Amino acid sequence: MSDQPVRAEGLTKFFYDESRGEIRAVDGVDLGCSRGEILGLLGANGAGKTTTLRMLCTVLEPTAGQAWVMGHEVRAEPERVREKLGFYSASTALYPKITPRETLRFFARINRYPGARVEARVDDLIQRFGLADYADSRVEKLSTGMKQKVSIARTVVHDPPVLIFDEPTVGLDVLNAIELRDIIAGLRDHGKAILFSTHIMSEAEQLCDRIAIIHHGRILATGTLDELRDETGLHYLEQIFVHYAQTAPVAMADASRGGGRLAGGPE
Amino acid sequence: MGLRQIWIIYRHEVRCALRERSIVVASIVVPLVMYPLLLWAMLAGLSFVAGQAERLTSRVAIQGLPEAHGALADSLAAHDRIRLTDWAGDRESAHRAIAEGRLDVHVVFEPASVGAGGVVDNFRVTIWFSEARDRSYGARNRVESAMAWYREALIDDVRRELGVADPVWADFVVVRSDVATPVEISRSILALVVPLLTLIMVALASFYPAIDATAGERERSTWETLLTVSASRGQVATAKYLYVATFGALGGLLNLTALALSLGWISSMVGAPEAEELAGTGIPLAALPVIGLGIALLALFVAAGMLAFAVFARNFKEGQSMIMPFYVAVFLPALFLRSPDIEFTLALALVPVVNVAMLIREVIVGSVPVLQGGVTLLAMALSVAGAVYFAQWTISREEVLLGSGQGGLLRFLRGRYSMLRRQR
Structure with a gap:
């Protein structure tokens, strides 16, 4: 068995829609992510990125295939899996009526961070993320940038070895997006295994150690940027992405018919 | 768990x-x-309504009162919340006036259908009022009380004239008694x-x-x-x-x-x-x-x-x-x-x-x-x-x-x- 903190084999997810029938959102995805590595999941809207990540963090149950987070299988031990990871996306909001300090306490305790060390950990994150002045104000009164910092702090408050960022920079301005990418790079340097999904090519180029190109629910290629360049003979990631998307088997597109976004369901 | x-x-x-x-x-x-x-709302509302109704004077029109019973008109006139009004119009116009709020009750006296021993010019009386209007309803109660008082006094006089003893009369009463505490x-x-x-x-x-x-x-x-x-x-x-x-x-x-x-x-x-x-x-x-x-x-x-x-x-x-x-x-x-x-x-x-x-x-x-x-x-x-x-x-x-x-x-x-x- 691989010692990679995150591993997926043949991960598949079908949705059933009354009017459109069966929708293959993710179809046989294999991937792995090591410690101190950022694996970028690069794909267009509706490619299956969010569905894949939701299966890895056990929000969705795979229709077929298996995935492990720190050795725990997502279907067999979902709570242990969630204990070992932090999940952040544009759709994971904060509770507006409580303060950042209360938010961090809640997520530390519910994610089983040792009780005796919760306060010290919360204080440490408040200092590290520059939240000291707002730590006891309600979240609803914070600016978007501050909310984003609280959101990241709550993702890492229980010090999980695996972090999942699902299109985290969506809706952020340039400065906040850069700050967020710096934070994620810092977390990688602390040895975290990070899955990072995006449809922004430059973001993947700058941040990811390896890139997995996903299209119509299938992984078309995985490798470092240099490996992908060598394989395609193209320089820019955008060109590389288009190359893979255009040469993908036609059958794949057929198989994932109706693969558009299902409201609240698959990406 | x-x-x-x-x-x-x-x-x-x-x-x-x-x-x-x-x-x-x-x-x-x-x-x-x-x-x-x-x-609070109930008590305040009730006392407000009661106070309002209590303050209002009842406008009463009388028609056909026999002369022998002038004392009844006097007792109604003596009531400080009743004002007797002359009503020259017919019955329909009186009812319309009640409905429109210009009059509160219309009291119509008619000769009694059967003669009664000791009572001169005995009568039956109809009190016309509108239950849809509080003021009219209150006026009816006032007139009814005055009538009841007059009736009691009248019957008392007749009883005395007929020689009926007090104890016999006093025992003929209806008493309501509630067993619930x-x-x-x-x-x-x-x-x-x-x-x-x-x-x-x-x-x-x-x-x-x-x-x-x-x-x-x-x-x-x-x-x-x-x-x-x-x-x-x-x-x-x-x-x-x-x-x-x-x-x-x-x-x-x-x-x-x-x-x-x-x-x-x-x-x-x-x-x-x-x-x-x-x-x-x-x-x-x-x-x-x-x-x-x-x-x-x-x-x-x-x-x-x-x-x-x-x-x-x-x-x-x-x-x-x-x-x-x-x-x-x-x-x-x-x-x-x-x-x-x-x-x-x-x-x-x-x-x-x-x-x-x-x-x-x-x-x-x-x-x-x-x-x-x-x-x-x-x-x-x-x-x-x-x-x-x-x-x-x-x-x-x-x-x-x-x-x-x-x-x-x-x-x-x-x-x-x-x-x-x-x-x-």
Whole structure:
């Protein structure tokens, strides 16, 4: 068995829609992510990125295939899996009526961070993320940038070895997006295994150690940027992405018919 | 079971709810202030109306009064709140004037159909008035009292002329005697009101928390955040369920407390309350544990039902419309079954919610229906278990948690059915 903190084999997810029938959102995805590595999941809207990540963090149950987070299988031990990871996306909001300090306490305790060390950990994150002045104000009164910092702090408050960022920079301005990418790079340097999904090519180029190109629910290629360049003979990631998307088997597109976004369901 | 995880989420839910104005108002403030406000409004309204009516002078038109009974006209004229008006028009125009508020009553004297021994110019009288107008109604009462007084005096004169002895006359009276004590009367009134209001308050107090715990999460985009914590879906659903039930029970208990305090206040003005009753309400102290248990059972049942409906809503607005039918269904049967003449049978003890309302009614009037109480407890325990299981199952479904939630519970069940058929 691989010692990679995150591993997926043949991960598949079908949705059933009354009017459109069966929708293959993710179809046989294999991937792995090591410690101190950022694996970028690069794909267009509706490619299956969010569905894949939701299966890895056990929000969705795979229709077929298996995935492990720190050795725990997502279907067999979902709570242990969630204990070992932090999940952040544009759709994971904060509770507006409580303060950042209360938010961090809640997520530390519910994610089983040792009780005796919760306060010290919360204080440490408040200092590290520059939240000291707002730590006891309600979240609803914070600016978007501050909310984003609280959101990241709550993702890492229980010090999980695996972090999942699902299109985290969506809706952020340039400065906040850069700050967020710096934070994620810092977390990688602390040895975290990070899955990072995006449809922004430059973001993947700058941040990811390896890139997995996903299209119509299938992984078309995985490798470092240099490996992908060598394989395609193209320089820019955008060109590389288009190359893979255009040469993908036609059958794949057929198989994932109706693969558009299902409201609240698959990406 | 992971009680620690449930406790952490439960505390978190309660903390957030206590900072949500709509929840605090509906679940805590309304149950507490409703009775004092209602009583104040009722007393203020009644005394205002009584004062207004008392101050008004009644405009009375008399027609056809025999000359021999001029004393009657004198006594009416002497009344400081009656003004006699000459009415020259016909009967129809008088009735129109009453309807339009220009006149209050029209008193028409006619010769009596049978002659009476000692009475000269005996008459029968009709008082025309409008019950649709308070002033007219009050005027009728004033004229009627004056007539009754005159009639008594007239009959007294005739009796004396006929030589009927006083003792014979004095014994010919009708006496009304009520065997119910004031406490029993108070209990019977409370038995009509308390079960229904308890139901309404428990349902109202659960209403907003149920939406907040489900549709609220979706509207705030915190569902997914909560689903990625290290707690099972069952634990999340249980914590949310307990949170809603807590607020429902809190609303019910606060409502009962407010009732006791409000009625206790009135009772202290009238006289000292009895020691074995709740602060002068007439509710026996021994009934309190049963009422408390009833409130708890209601809260547990209502919370599960409301969660099962609200979980499909995408926002507060949808949540409100999805819960409303259940909300009405909870207290509507109790509205019809609160008559004291409807017996608390074993069959009724099997009907959830209605049985608790009936049980509360019975213990308030002081009866102890042990068998029906046992059946109620059993029926409610089974109903609560079923409702909780259904709510948990619904909330834990992937398509409900992350689905669009369109169509609500019925559409979800139809979708499940069609999926099962397809799989088969």
